[in-house]
Amino acid sequence: MTKTLKVGLIGAGGIAQGVHIPNYLKCGEKAEIAAVADVAKEKAEECAQKFNIPNMYGHYQDMLEKQDLDAVSVCTPNKFHKEASIAALNAGCHVLCEKPPAMNIQEAEEMAQTAEEAGKILTYGFHFRHAPETEALKRFVDAGEIGSIYSVNVNAMRRRGIPGWGVFTNKELQGGGPLIDIGVHMLDTALYLMDYPEPDTVLGATYQKLGNRKGVGLMGEWDWENFTIEDMARGMITFKNGASILLNSSFAANVEKVDEMNVSLMGDEGGADLFPLRIYQEKHDTLVNLTPIKLPKKGYHELEIERFVDACLNQTTPLSTAREGVILQRIIQGLYQSAETGEAVKLDQFIINGIK
Incomplete structure (x- = not known):
């Protein structure tokens, strides 16, 4: 591995141009963006011109074959996470894949197995793990200040926050709605703070009450006539250690x-x-509230990219691992299945194509 990480981008859309590329550039000499690929070749060309990226491609397979890359950011719709990540891993690259890991358990498991066989890093874009609040609370948890965590509430709620761009309302490309898009962020953060306990049973419910009709949008106008996802999801997760999450x-x-x-x-x-x-x-027969008066200001995404680059250069374990991604995907898929059937799902018995 060279001292400068040569990075390629798969996908040249908003998350690549707004998050990944600017924060790789902040890494200075530690990282160099060598190429970008997008099936919409004009988007790759525009991105390459905007950020002075020397090479651009219409298909990532061409980029992986022709460029000597060390790492890749996968910034595609969820449906293409598995294919792109596995191709990059097999090409000898470390991979930072945007969340969620994949569309289902099988895909997340295949991705994790490929990374293990290739001896490469596969990590996911769970940037809330890098928030200063999360880092501070994790120190308190690890020091025993919270004790045994047995009950957790997770909220990822928008009043009218249906994205009016991209493919966020397309179930075929995304795999679901708020649960798999923003709920997965807070669920991962909770599991991280809990040290990723082994899940036992899930009970889920999903609703499509507001998104499939015209209304006020605070994140642009959405295509309500082709709205194929849930607009709200709720769930309960129990764990083998007795803890539970309400989501x-x-x-x-x-x-x-x-x-x-x-x-x-x-x-x-x-x-x-x-x-x-x-x-x-x-404390000392007194109920007390502790509030920090100062926390670091560095951006979540900046830290995420910086730490990915450092993990690749130093061959260290990333903050978010591929195996945690498999556990998270099991929970998400279990919640969706429970919502479909109306019954709780025991994850020990949740086997699809031989994968638990």
């Missing part, structure tokens, strides 16, 4: 807050809300 996620719901992304932990030694960070404890 709420929406693109559109009749609630007060315009946007809420939060995790609330309850343990036998303390509790916490994450955004903003507040810690609740009993």
